[in-house]
Amino acid sequence: MSTGLPIGLLLVDDDPLIRAGLGTILASDPGLKILGEAENGLRAIELASRLQPEVIMMDIRMPQLDGLGAMERILAESATAKVLILTTFGEEEYIDRAMSGGAAGFMLKSSDPEELIRGVYSVADGAAALSPRIAKRLVDKFRSVDHDRRARAIGLIEQLTPREHDVLALVGAGSSNSEILDELVLTPATVKGHMTSILLKLKVRNRVEAALIAYQGGLVD
Amino acid sequence: MSTGLPIGLLLVDDDPLIRAGLGTILASDPGLKILGEAENGLRAIELASRLQPEVIMMDIRMPQLDGLGAMERILAESATAKVLILTTFGEEEYIDRAMSGGAAGFMLKSSDPEELIRGVYSVADGAAALSPRIAKRLVDKFRSVDHDRRARAIGLIEQLTPREHDVLALVGAGSSNSEILDELVLTPATVKGHMTSILLKLKVRNRVEAALIAYQGGLVD
């Protein structure tokens, strides 16, 4: 990944003081080299293309074009740059969009200098850099997104007999009864019988809800 | 959270050398205090209950009971302890289970000493501690788990008219046509007409697949 020794940086923030502070911190490390600074998203896009930095330290709120928008456009052009989003305490709600958009890191501006520097090295290395508080958000999200529903779904699915399990897996994939009987070599009536039993055990009223449980329980894909 | 100044630790690893190394690193920080050590999961459970540590540094592979199993049982009893999973390079596949099980952090044993210490403080503070490489895994998972399917689903759903959107949202919740017509005040035939149009636009064959797309697109919940 690293072209030579020093990692080329681009600093993007609309506040000159913050750029100066960041610059001082990062320039103090001999392995980092600041190639340029930008004061808004549009200028960041321009400089990213011209200077080809390895890591871009990007503020979110800026005039003209915000950091996330700029990041998306930069990543669409150059796959090589890593974007490390810098944020203040109250802006944690942008995590989703930043992560979806391809950010390599998401750190608080209030992080310790060494932590910032470590973060730059991490993302340059292809890993991710997250402030602990941000990491917590991500972990919580990861846990909740599936794992309440998922646990319930798995518990329900465990009640099924092997054959019912087979049928449910196909239902979860959106198969019709005729496709199921074709796959499992059964008569229509048998498939339907299994379905009735499945609906009863999963405590749902129709195959749509059954399919959702199969999906949540990880029976599909 | 923090009761006094020093954070009480419990070290769990079956290798005495690693316990010694960890102990030396962590005891060098005046804000940390090692309350005890355990060489397997069962003993960890016993000591966690007796010593009431704030943070437990937990290895995964151990005889008797592994670290994840021990963590799950410890967290089931005491909600206050934070568990920081320590792992070697090749064991990253346990991330899912660790995070689902309630781990507050997941770090590589090869992390720098300062990074480990920082991790302990982070989890004691209610945040999360992740090694950059682990964080990358989590970020990737977060991105992929939803955001390929999700983007596609949202794109498809955008094609729908407002009324079709309403119908699909209810289908995604597992509603039958009669429930939908009741909710939206329509005749059965109208609901079916909308359904036909929905199936066409989403390019699916039946309401089960439509419901799955609604679910992936975030129309439900």
Add this chain to the structure above:
DNA sequence: GGCAGACACCGACCAAAGTAGGGGATCACC
């Protein structure tokens, strides 16, 4: 051996989902 329970299987019947096609209202554009 008889009996209970779980499982996979099936036929006949009724309910729900999906298809094909059309009416009417609105809006934009020439």
Add this chain to the structure above:
DNA sequence: GGTGATCCCCTACTTTGGTCGGTGTCTGCC
């Protein structure tokens, strides 16, 4: 003011889904 596009609504018809009841088999148990 005619034309086309879009949307919402609807009737009549076919296909699929779901219920109810019942058969044969295997297993474990007294």
